[in-house]
Amino acid sequence: MGGVANFYTAQEAVIKSLSSGMNIVSICHSFEKQSKAKNAVLSKYKNDDNFKKKINLSLERIHSLMKISADLKEKNNNKISLEEVGKKEHIKLAQNIVDKSITVLNMSHDTRFLPLKNVDEIYYFAKELSSYGIEDKRTQISYIIEPISKELKTKVNILETGKIIDHEVREEIIQNSKNKNILVLSENAYLHSELVELISKMSQKTKKLILVALRNPYDVFIPKVEYGICTYGFNENIQTSLLKILKGKINPTGNLPIKWRPKYAR
Secondary structure (H helix, E strand, O other): OHHHOOOOHHHHHHHHHHHHHOOOOOOOOOOHHHHHHHHHHHHHHHHHHHHHHHHHHHHHHHHHHHHHHHHHHHHHOOOHHHHHOOOHHHHHHHHHHHHHEEEEEEEEOOOOOOOOOOOOOOEEEOOOOOOOOOOOOOHHHOOOOHHHHHHHHEEEEEEOOOOOHHHHHHHHHHHOOOOEEEEEEEHHHHEEEEEEEHHHHHHHHHOOEEEEEEOOHHHHOOOOOOOEEEEEEOOOHHHHHHHHHHHOOOOOOOOOOOOOOOOOOO
């Protein structure tokens, strides 16, 4: 997650986590990161006796949990099975949970800014252009772009947040936002001062700008942004819920996991 990955390498993070008493560390996004983290743990295990003791204790706890799980399965006459996972009722339940998790913040006096009746422009500030917001490599193409573009009948403009956006391009985006209804999709934009400034200026020019924070919720607190939607991720369930909310098919009921709310000024 960004709260870790933005400040530590995979090797540093996994060593700190296991040294602090964690038993299992999940590393996603690339085999390379997993491999480097594994090698770092093996090296530390061989050369640090204290770390070795912590790992051995973690292994004991993991084996203990596995035994409890096996005993529970036997107690229930082996009725618990992986084949049960993924049935229609489970998928429906998962989608229902996600539907209720999306959070909408309204920092203006406009009490009815959803559903979206018309959108003039959509901007997607993606973390990496190669990923297009897709965590599941099996999807191959950008799930988030195609349905939103199709549903709202508006083309999606994609820019990469990890690279400096040319000054002329920024100015063109700002001027193009004037008196329009704009939907912005962002991935940790708050970490890039240049992008924060761009979105703030866009918001001042637009008729209405709605920002969808696809990762951390902090993007919705970018100065001048009036309307924010926090999805906390962008897997298929989340994107399905987002589309439902944008089209007014469900009412958002999620709560923000943080209390911090900077002063809003238009």
